[in-house]
Amino acid sequence: MKLVLAVVQDKDVNRLQEALSEKEFKTTKLASSGGFLKEGNTTLMIGCEDDQVEVALEIIRDNCSQREQMVAPISPMGGNADSYIPRPVQVEVGGATVFVLPVDAFHKF
């Protein structure tokens, strides 16, 4: 048994939980913030059989990898709107920081 702790962005967590649940992984969300990732993250605890850890990691990678996204910029406040041509900018979103912890014993009551 392993305990996988995955710190992921809030925007990815629902999709990740659904993808894990489809493969029968059970998860619990811990409210978390800051640090490993930009603000707005969640830490998922995932209990895993040893031979399922690679499967869980692949699901996390598929759903949460850091990636670039084009976003429409906010038009500059007080600027000359006539001469301003909005240009989408690329930002990095997503990303996951994952710790696989050994488990001495696991119980369900």
Next chain:
Amino acid sequence: MKLVLAVVQDKDVNRLQEALSEKEFKTTKLASSGGFLKEGNTTLMIGCEDDQVEVALEIIRDNCSQREQMVAPISPMGGNADSYIPRPVQVEVGGATVFVLPVDAFHKF
């Protein structure tokens, strides 16, 4: 030293913390939700000497095991109230998912 992580239902957590505290276990609550148990759960971190793990597990089992409870059902909206005989229904409450983690070192400052 072990770190016991117990995901339990919110309704059981106060009674569990009191029972653990009576036996000198120290606990910290992490806000958590979803997954291992139905909505409304809390994750307790319990620091334990190796020879006290079984005692902690027994307290968790005694206070949080999944069990059945009779609850009065809500009367059906818009139904014929005259012919409706409310009958208590059995629901499952409680339950605990517990990970016992090895600890390399423990410090208090």
Next chain:
Amino acid sequence: MKLVLAVVQDKDVNRLQEALSEKEFKTTKLASSGGFLKEGNTTLMIGCEDDQVEVALEIIRDNCSQREQMVAPISPMGGNADSYIPRPVQVEVGGATVFVLPVDAFHKF
């Protein structure tokens, strides 16, 4: 790799995170409460290379050790204000409870 879990008082957590970040440690905050310390605490997860654990522990000790602080007492409600001489009282603040957990694998996606 180790995962350091530090339960510290809310009042110390910002200073601690800044001090850790200056030494390139990455941290994630988990919302927590009660138990190991008086109410109002936060659990920090700190991912550490094995040879950096002592450095992280020293930073935690330097920023969060339990210490005494003089505070002005609230004047007694309904007491005789004329005869009441406020005297600062010593209270204990801070403190950290730290678990160093072994890590089987660490990934960033």
